[in-house]
Amino acid sequence: MSELASQFKSDFLREFAARGCLYDCTDPEALDALFAKERVTAYIGFDCTAASLHVGSLVQLMTLRRLQQAGHRPILLMGGGTTKIGDPSGKDESRLLLSAEQIEANKQSILKGVQHLLRFGDGASDAIMTDNAEWLDRLDYVPFLRDIGRHFSVNRMLTMDSVKLRLDRDQPMSFLGFNYMIMQAYDFVELYRRYGCRLQSAGSDQWGNIVSGIDLGRRVENVQLFGLTTPLITTASGAKMGKTAAGAVWLNADQRSPYEYWQFWRNTEDRDVGRFLRLFTDLPLDEISRLEALQGAELNQAKIVLATEATSILHGRAAAADAAETARRTFEEGGAAAGLPTFTLKLPDGILNLAVATGLVSSNSEARKLIANNGLRLNDAIVSDPRLQVDQGALTADGVLKLSSGKKKHVLVKPA
RNA sequence: GGGGGAGUGUCCCGAGUGGCAAAGGGGGCGGACUGUAAAUCCGCUGCGUUACGCUUCGUUGGUUCGAGUCCAACCUCCCCCA
Secondary structure, eight states: OGGGGGGOOSHHHHHHHHTTOOOEESSHHHHHHHHHHSOOEEEEEEEOSSSSOBGGGHHHHHHHHHHHHTTOEEEEEEETTGGGTOOOTTOSSOOOOOOHHHHHHHHHHHHHHTTTTSOBSSSTTOBEEEETHHHHTTOOHHHHHHHTGGGOOHHHHHHSHHHHHHHHTTOOOOHHHHTHHHHHHHHHHHHHHHHOOOEEEEEGGGHHHHHHHHHHHHHHHOOOOEEEEEOOOBOTTSOBTTEETTEEOBOSTTTSOHHHHHHHHHTOOGGGHHHHHHHHOOOOHHHHHHHHTOOGGGHHHHHHHHHHHHHHHHHOHHHHHHHHHHHIIIIISOOOOTTSOEEEEOOOSHHHHHHHHTTSSSSHHHHHHHHHTTOEEETTEEOOOTTOOOOGGGOOTTSOEEEEETTTEEEEEEEO
8 A cells, every 4th residue: 555655645645655554445535535625533442451552552543643643633432332342353262341440440541641642622633532431331222223233234244354263263252242343333423423533543453343334324324434444563573563571562651661661662673663663753754764774783773763752752752851861871871870660669688589579570489590590680790699688788879779680671779 | 952072381382191390382581692683592481498398280079109191070162963
C-alpha cells in the first residue's frame, strides 16, 4: 500500500501511507475523497483488560494522533462493554472474565496513561472518549436480536478468521466469545449514530470485525462506512513488539517509567530504526531519511532521537529530556544518575536481599546465579561474594547505592 | 449415553512406563565480542541458610523401600460412535 502513497489526494492518507502505517483499507478512492473533502470522525477501540495499554497498541494510538494532526476528529473508544465479553481472536483459551469494577479501574488507568497523545476537548478536531458500556450494557436482548442479529449470518461468522482459526485448532469457543464481533460491529453503527463516525481503524487482525461493522452500517443506516487497518508490527528479528523479558512494555508511567520507556526505544535493532521513526514519531519524513542513513555506530544517534521523540509523545518533552540525560550520565559517564529507578528502603542484610528488594532479581537463588555469572554490580564493581554485607560505608558520595544487573539494568537504593 | 486419547518443570513446545529436580528445543537472563545494535560463542534458567534440604509432572486417594511413571475415583479438553 505504501507505493500508493503518492496517489492519495488527501493529506492524511498520503502521510499515513508514506509512514508505513497503512496496511489495507476499504474503498481507498472513496475514503481518500472523503478525507480530502471534509473533517472525518474516526474511531479505534481498546480493550480494558489491563491497567495500561502497551507498546502493541501504540500504532493504533498514533493513528488517532495523526488523524487529529491532519484536522480530523478521533474517537477513543474504551471497550468497557466488550471487555465483559472478551475478544476471541488469537487467544487459545478463553480469558477469565473480569469484574465490572476491575474493568472500570482499568479504563481510568488507561486513560490516564494516554493523556499526552491526544488533545481532548470540545473543539472541532478535539478527541472524544467514550465507552461502549454506555450502549452495550443497556441492550435489550430480544429487540437487539430482531434489529441487529438478523443481519448476521452464522454461516459467514463461522468463516471469519477469529472464529475459524479457533475451530480449526479444535479450541473451544463459547457463545459469549462468539458474540464479540457482533458487539464490535454494533459499536461502529452506534458511533455513526452518535457522532457521525465514518471510519474505524485497527490492527490488520481486526479486518473481519471492521467489515462486519461496515456491512451492518449499510444495512441498518444505509450509509457507507470505511475501514482502515495498520500492519502488525514486529521487530526485524520477528518478535512481537512490546514483549520483553520483563513482560509487556506498558505505556503508563507507574508501570514503566519514562526512563525505562526511553531505554526500550534506545535498544531498537539497527534494522528497525527507520521504520520505527516513521511509525512512532512525528518527525518529518525527510529528517527520518537523513537519520536512518547513518551507518554503524553513528546510527546510535538516530536511536537516541527515536527514544527521545517516542518518549516525548507519551510522557511529554520534559520527561523525555530527563530520561535522555539520565541515560547519558549512566551509559556515557558511568555515573549513578539520579534519574534511575530509585528505591528508598531500609538496607537489608546482605547483597542477596538487597537485589531481591529492588526487583532486579526475583529470588535469592536467582541473585546467587547472577553473581556466579559475574552479572551483579554494586557501585559498578562486580559482586563476587553472595554473602557480601551492605552497610552505610558502601554509599556513594550522593548517599545512594547503585546496583546493576548486567550492563543495562541499573537501580539506585536510598537507605530509609 | 458408549468407545478411544490427552493433561509434564506455574513463559511456550516437548521427551520421559518404577530410582527424576526430571532429556531436548524455543524464549528469557548473565558473560565474551561490539556501537546500550544484530549475528556468533559460553554459562544460567523450581526454592532455600546450596557437597545438604524442601516443593514440583490435572486433582484426591492407593500399591511400593521408592511413583511423572502402576492402580482407583474425580476434574478439564479432544476424537469416533449414538
